[in-house]
Amino acid sequence: MTKNDRILQALLEKNLLTAAQIEGLKTRGDNKRPDFLAILEGLVDEEKLAELRAEIADLPYVLIQNEEIPEAILNFLPEEIAKTYKIISFDREENNIKVALVEADLKAMEAVNFLAAGERLRPVFFIVSTSSFKRGFKQYQKMEDEISTALEVKAKSEGEDLIQIEDEGEVGDEEINSAPVARIVSVVIRHAVEARASDIHIEPYDKESRVRYRIDGILHTSLTLPKSIHPAIIARIKVLARLKLDETRVPQDGRIRLLVNGREVDFRVSTLPLASSEKVVMRILDTNSGVPTLESLGFNFNTVNCIREGIKKTSGMMLITGPTGSGKTTTIYAVLTILNKEGVNISTLEDPVEYEIKGINQAQVRPKVGFTFANGLRSLLRQDPNIIMVGEIRDEETAGLATNAALTGHLVLSTLHTNDALGTIFRLLDMGIESFLLASTLKTVVAQRLARRLCKACKQPIKIPEEELADIRQELNQIPISVLKEEIEGFVSVDDFLEKSVFYQAKGCSRCEETGYRGRISIGEAIDINEKLKDILNEGADNLSLEAVKNSQDFISIKQDGYLKAAQGITTIEEVLRVIED
Numbered sequence: 001m002t003k004n005d006r007i008l009q010a011l012l013e014k015n016l017l018t019a020a021q022i023e024g025l026k027t028r029g030d031n032k033r034p035d036f037l038a039i040l041e042g043l044v045d046e047e048k049l050a051e052l053r054a055e056i057a058d059l060p061y062v063l064i065q066n067e068e069i070p071e072a073i074l075n076f077l078p079e080e081i082a083k084t085y086k087i088i089s090f091d092r093e094e095n096n097i098k099v100a101l102v103e104a105d106l107k108a109m110e111a112v113n114f115l116a117a118g119e120r121l122r123p124v125f126f127i128v129s130t131s132s133f134k135r136g137f138k139q140y141q142k143m144e145d146e147i148s149t150a151l152e153v154k155a156k157s158e159g160e161d162l163i164q165i166e167d168e169g170e171v172g173d174e175e176i177n178s179a180p181v182a183r184i185v186s187v188v189i190r191h192a193v194e195a196r197a198s199d200i201h202i203e204p205y206d207k208e209s210r211v212r213y214r215i216d217g218i219l220h221t222s223l224t225l226p227k228s229i230h231p232a233i234i235a236r237i238k239v240l241a242r243l244k245l246d247e248t249r250v251p252q253d254g255r256i257r258l259l260v261n262g263r264e265v266d267f268r269v270s271t272l273p274l275a276s277s278e279k280v281v282m283r284i285l286d287t288n289s290g291v292p293t294l295e296s297l298g299f300n301f302n303t304v305n306c307i308r309e310g311i312k313k314t315s316g317m318m319l320i321t322g323p324t325g326s327g328k329t330t331t332i333y334a335v336l337t338i339l340n341k342e343g344v345n346i347s348t349l350e351d352p353v354e355y356e357i358k359g360i361n362q363a364q365v366r367p368k369v370g371f372t373f374a375n376g377l378r379s380l381l382r383q384d385p386n387i388i389m390v391g392e393i394r395d396e397e398t399a400g401l402a403t404n405a406a407l408t409g410h411l412v413l414s415t416l417h418t419n420d421a422l423g424t425i426f427r428l429l430d431m432g433i434e435s436f437l438l439a440s441t442l443k444t445v446v447a448q449r450l451a452r453r454l455c456k457a458c459k460q461p462i463k464i465p466e467e468e469l470a471d472i473r474q475e476l477n478q479i480p481i482s483v484l485k486e487e488i489e490g491f492v493s494v495d496d497f498l499e500k501s502v503f504y505q506a507k508g509c510s511r512c513e514e515t516g517y518r519g520r521i522s523i524g525e526a527i528d529i530n531e532k533l534k535d536i537l538n539e540g541a542d543n544l545s546l547e548a549v550k551n552s553q554d555f556i557s558i559k560q561d562g563y564l565k566a567a568q569g570i571t572t573i574e575e576v577l578r579v580i581e582d
Helices: 003-013 017-027 036-042 048-057 077-084 106-119 130-140 144-159 180-196 229-239 302-312 328-340 372-378 396-407 421-430 433-443 466-476 483-487 494-500 533-537 546-554 557-569 573-581
Strands: 087-093 095-099 122-127 197-205 208-215 219-224 252-260 262-273 278-285 314-319 344-352 361-364 386-388 411-416 442-454 460-462 503-505 517-529
Touching: 003 017, 003 048, 048 122, 048 130, 048 372, 077 087, 077 106, 077 130, 087 106, 087 130, 095 106, 095 130, 106 122, 144 466, 180 197, 180 208, 180 219, 180 229, 180 252, 180 278, 197 229, 208 229, 229 252, 229 262, 229 278, 229 483, 302 314, 302 442, 302 483, 302 517, 314 328, 314 396, 328 386, 328 411, 328 442, 344 372, 361 442, 361 494, 372 386, 396 411, 396 433, 411 421, 421 433, 421 442, 421 517, 433 442, 433 503, 433 533, 442 557, 442 573, 466 557, 483 573, 517 557, 517 573, 533 546
Parallel strands: 095 122, 314 411, 314 442, 344 361, 344 386, 386 411
Antiparallel strands: 087 095, 197 208, 197 278, 208 219, 252 262, 262 278, 442 517, 460 503
């Protein structure tokens, strides 16, 4: 039995994974280890898995927090060795030096033994998670130290005071590509990737330049830089993204692919001219993480079943809706991955292409040269497609073409900006689509939001006020009993479920960067446009209402789904209400 098999067997024996989940991980068909995939898809807590690996390796487990490691202990292992073998020394007791390893690697342990012998020390080995290792490794050189060093080098080379704010002038090639500026940009990017950020904002202000990271949907200020260096940083990013340096009057869009900590990461770059300078936003697209499954996104069983039934149809239209940043594109990619078979031709129109999927023809629209969603859709129809994905229905022309494509035997997937699933139908009617056409073409509508997951390490139980509990009870009582039994193991009644439920509040610890949350989960609702709803649409949609939807099928609203996840300890009531209001 291999080491991977032993880990999977242990996960099964400890009831951390089911046999079906393990089989699914084994047959994913990519190069990632099944245990790493389990973490990636949120099936197993990373620290629990590290404890399990420690048990198998017969070594103690340790959790490295954000406490500062003394420099002498940290530097017992050179930075390059720590990075190569993923090991770190974190404590010392007399002649015992404590060393943490991500994997029980014989070569790594031999290297440590060799170094320890020269210092007359005895190494004591521990197993840590990858996240724990990264927290310790960051202490070799923190971002502020790296930025400060780079700024000092730049200041000395130019003979200027760092605090001095100078008028912005033209930025020369030497300054753009200078080592200090290039290093500052590299450090900002690397730390954003390590912090699991989805976006980097670099913003000019009166006397400073602010760098913010969007983590789990919320912006956090990371550091501030002298205003004098802002033009050089913007110019450096423009060079990397192959944008025009001399064009500062209009917005520009570009793309960068960089190797960050040994893995390829794509960045979508957008510049925006402001009153005094340019702002840059970089969307981080970590393609190495792969496209998640519908289940790992966090959708309830009812929504997943509705989506899976919808994509069995060979023609018609499926729409994913929600505000900006609600995870619509990721859901569409998860659906495309299911549909991606050799016997079908899948073509997409995207702005931009966020994940490249083997076997799918993905095109990026370029409005500046006339390649819009509408024009591109006309061209795609001549490419003999079975399935068409249009990144977004933005106007009446695209809506009309997508509807006609669905009417002529194609399965069309797209996204739309609406607040809920039912609102999608009225939005399409406003865009000029006749109700009888919608009855013939629209098959499934999904609305979603992204709520932050509670950090498992620090979440605290809380007593919900009676008025909030009454609202939750009222909402859950509207869900069909059959659906609740499918969603909740051992469900008897709503009162029994709420009595046994434990609600939590976010606290904050080193593992979640003191936010109380780590990662996000989808909360959503789905409507199947079945025969009952088609009849209503054919009559003109005047009688179409949420009550009509509930009478036609099993239905869970976004709010109800959010309350279920809060009652199950996945997120908080405050977070559910926050994203629903958004």
